Amino acid sequence: MGAIKERLAAYVARTGTSKRDVANALGISLPTLYNKLRGDSEFTLAQAFALADMMGCSVDDLRRRPT
Numbered sequence: 001m002g003a004i005k006e007r008l009a010a011y012v013a014r015t016g017t018s019k020r021d022v023a024n025a026l027g028i029s030l031p032t033l034y035n036k037l038r039g040d041s042e043f044t045l046a047q048a049f050a051l052a053d054m055m056g057c058s059v060d061d062l063r064r065r066p067t
Helices: 002-015 019-026 030-038 045-055
Strands: none
Touching (some): 002 019, 002 030, 002 045, 019 030, 019 045
């Protein structure tokens, strides 16, 4: 889950989008997003595809740490 957290942090910094905006786009609450980023729960497949589309990467890329 660390790779997704790092990619999301880079995306937020690069675009100025807030994590609240990301949560809203995924149709989840901000606390739920944080739970998913900590690994307490998993992203659904639909959420993973939406997150990848939002960040301009593939779902496979979400599993790899950015370089």
